[in-house]
Amino acid sequence: MGKLLWGTPKDLRTLLCELVSWESRTLTEGEKEFPFKVENKLKQLDYFKQHPEFLALHEADQGRNLVMALYEHPKAADTIVLISHFDTVQTEEYGDLEQLAFRPEELTKKLFERKDDLPEEARADLESGNYLFGRGTMDMKMGLALHMALIEKASTENWPLNLVLLTVPDEEVNSMGMRKAVSELVNLREERGLSYKMFFNSEPAFSQKPGDEKHYVYSGTLGKIMPAALFYGKETHVGEPLKGMTANYMASFLSQAMEWNALYRESDLGESTPLPVSLQQKDLKMQYSTQTPYRATALYNVFLMKRNAAEVMELFEQTAMQAATMCNTAYSGLCRREGIEGIGEVQVLRFEQLLKYAEAKRGVRFVSKLKAEILAHPEWDEREKSLRIADKLMIQCHELAPAIILLFAPPYYPAVNSSEDPFIMECIATVKRAAAEKGIEVDQVHYFNGLCDLSYVNYSDPGNGWSSYERNTPVWGKTYSIPFADMLELQAPVLNVGPFGKDAHQYTERLHMDSAFVHTPHMLESLMKSLCKKVLETVQ
Numbered sequence: 289m290g291k292l293l294w295g296t297p298k299d300l301r302t303l304l305c306e307l308v309s310w311e312s313r314t315l316t317e318g319e320k321e322f323p324f325k326v327e328n329k330l331k332q333l334d335y336f337k338q339h340p341e342f343l344a345l346h347e348a349d350q351g352r353n354l355v356m357a358l359y360e361h362p363k364a365a366d367t368i369v370l371i372s373h374f375d376t377v378q379t380e381e382y383g384d385l386e387q388l389a390f391r392p393e394e395l396t397k398k399l400f401e402r403k404d405d406l407p408e409e410a411r412a413d414l415e416s417g418n419y420l421f422g423r424g425t426m427d428m429k430m431g432l433a434l435h436m437a438l439i440e441k442a443s444t445e446n447w448p449l450n451l452v453l454l455t456v457p458d459e460e461v462n463s464m465g466m467r468k469a470v471s472e473l474v475n476l477r478e479e480r481g482l483s484y485k486m487f488f489n490s491e492p493a494f495s496q497k498p499g500d501e502k503h504y505v506y507s508g509t510l511g512k513i514m515p516a517a518l519f520y521g522k523e524t525h526v527g528e529p530l531k532g533m534t535a536n537y538m539a540s541f542l543s544q545a546m547e548w549n550a551l552y553r554e555s556d557l558g559e560s561t562p563l564p565v566s567l568q569q570k571d572l573k574m575q576y577s578t579q580t581p582y583r584a585t586a587l588y589n590v591f592l593m594k595r596n597a598a599e600v601m602e603l604f605e606q607t608a609m610q611a612a613t614m615c616n617t618a619y620s621g622l623c624r625r626e627g628i629e630g631i632g633e634v635q636v637l638r639f640e641q642l643l644k645y646a647e648a649k650r651g652v653r654f655v656s657k658l659k660a661e662i663l664a665h666p667e668w669d670e671r672e673k674s675l676r677i678a679d680k681l682m683i684q685c686h687e688l689a690p691a692i693i694l695l696f697a698p699p700y701y702p703a704v705n706s707s708e709d710p711f712i713m714e715c716i717a718t719v720k721r722a723a724a725e726k727g728i729e730v731d732q733v734h735y736f737n738g739l740c741d742l743s744y745v746n747y748s749d750p751g752n753g754w755s756s757y758e759r760n761t762p763v764w765g766k767t768y769s770i771p772f773a774d775m776l777e778l779q780a781p782v783l784n785v786g787p788f789g790k791d792a793h794q795y796t797e798r799l800h801m802d803s804a805f806v807h808t809p810h811m812l813e814s815l816m817k818s819l820c821k822k823v824l825e826t827v828q
């Protein structure tokens with residue numbers, strides 16, 4: 289048995305720094321190049337020299353690829369899928385140190401020279417010498433490094449189980465990589481006759497509050513969905529305000545009703561979702577004029593635990609109806625006071641209703657042409673395209689105004705939870721034991737609060753809630769889709785065990801080195817070996 293490439297803490301540190309040095313911010317050239325570099329790195333392993341067919345790149349979109357590497361034992365069917373993402377968020381917040389964001393060793397040294405500028409906790413961590421700073425160290429190139437080390441060890445020592453290493457782009461924006469990977473996972477399973485036993489991610493463990501140094505493992509992940517609205521009022525001149533209704537006036541009622549609305553809070557296993565907030569609210573007036581803004585949009589963030597898309601749309605509609613009633617009551621009071629007739633009552637429509645109306649009025653071909661024109665603008669993101677499609681349809685159907693059109697804007701991350709799965713309970717017990725051997729206390733959290741790609745496996749949706757999502761997402765099937773059918777195929781519990789770090793997405797992003805290079809590798813190896821033992825018992 290030869291020496292392992294990534295078998296010691298020192299080797300892991302070098303590997304991590306190399307992965308970080310391959311900058312791969314979402315939607316940059318680096319993100320496109322990264323998978324080829326990982327592929328080359330994995331080709332250094334004897335196993336993939338002998339089995340080049342088990343190492344493959346698959347295109348996600350726009351020249352971005354995901355990497356899939358399979359280690360297969362001839363006697364094992366049980367397969368653990370190791371999931372990571374290799375894209376990172378942007379780096380502007382590093383300021384003049386931006387060049388060093390991808391050179392952790394240098395950055396950590398450089399920060400020492402200006403440690404007094406750092407927030408208190410980050411400065412103390414820097415001085416402790418226990419942390420390595422840099423973009424992607426924590427979120428989540430260390431997770432990938434750990435998976436690479438696992439597959440190396442498994443293949444060198446001939447572990448009796450199968451591992452799929454899957455690393456994807458675009459997790460930080462739209463999860464295009466993982467949504468593509470779902471179908472590839474189904475294909476691979478069919479081709480090789482695998483049985484997926486667990487989907488295992490190594491997103492970093494986040495502290496739950498400032499100063500919290502506990503190491504958490506996660507047996508599920510929160511979901512997220514974005515209800516959005518187009519407000520379509522009636523234009524007028526500022527000199528005659530009573531002749532119209534601004535979209536801003538309408539929007540103010542819904543935003544009041546949505547933000548912090550406790551109806552959207554879900555609780556499960558002693559944990560709760562954060563409350564909804566608005567992510568954006570703007571009018572669609574491109575330049576200043578004395579015409580009043582009569583079209584506006586709003587985007588809301590809603591976290592999920594159990595609810596599916598159909599249930600959120602129901603709830604959103606209720607909230608919007610109440611907001612419209614409040615708006616109509618206030619407006620009719622104003623009409624009485626001013627002795628005017630008014631422009632009519634605000635009504636609430638789902639996007640699917642507007643679409644049906646528009647198709648009946650203008651024809652299906654006209655409507656799909658209009659959609660295609662908007663989708664042809666690469667400079668607009670999925671959210672802007674969604675709202676613009678609703679807007680263009682309303683322009684064709686302005687007799688429906690004043691109206692609030694309800695829709696979903698991408699992305700959508702369904703919630704997943706395996707806390708009550710006996711296999712996951714056992715896995716967590718094993719991880720806790722392994723951590724205790726290193727003097728580390730591990731706590732379980734039921735829902736990972738950072739959002740992650742586990743959302744796209746182990747899907748269950750008894751009420752077919754996804755169909756409501758499809759019908760009310762204007763860009764559905766064109767520039768955005770979710771492989772719900774394939775997700776239903778990937779039925780296996782989920783678990784996330786990753787290294788401890790702090791301040792993901794901030795310039796003080798840092799990784800706890802003992803956790804990353806010593807404790808977590810031990811936890812992961814102990815877990816995988818305990819699974820091997822089980823496989824051996826069933827084989828014999």
Ligand SMILES: [Zn+2]
Pocket residue numbers: 373427428459491492
């Ligand atoms: Zn991440």
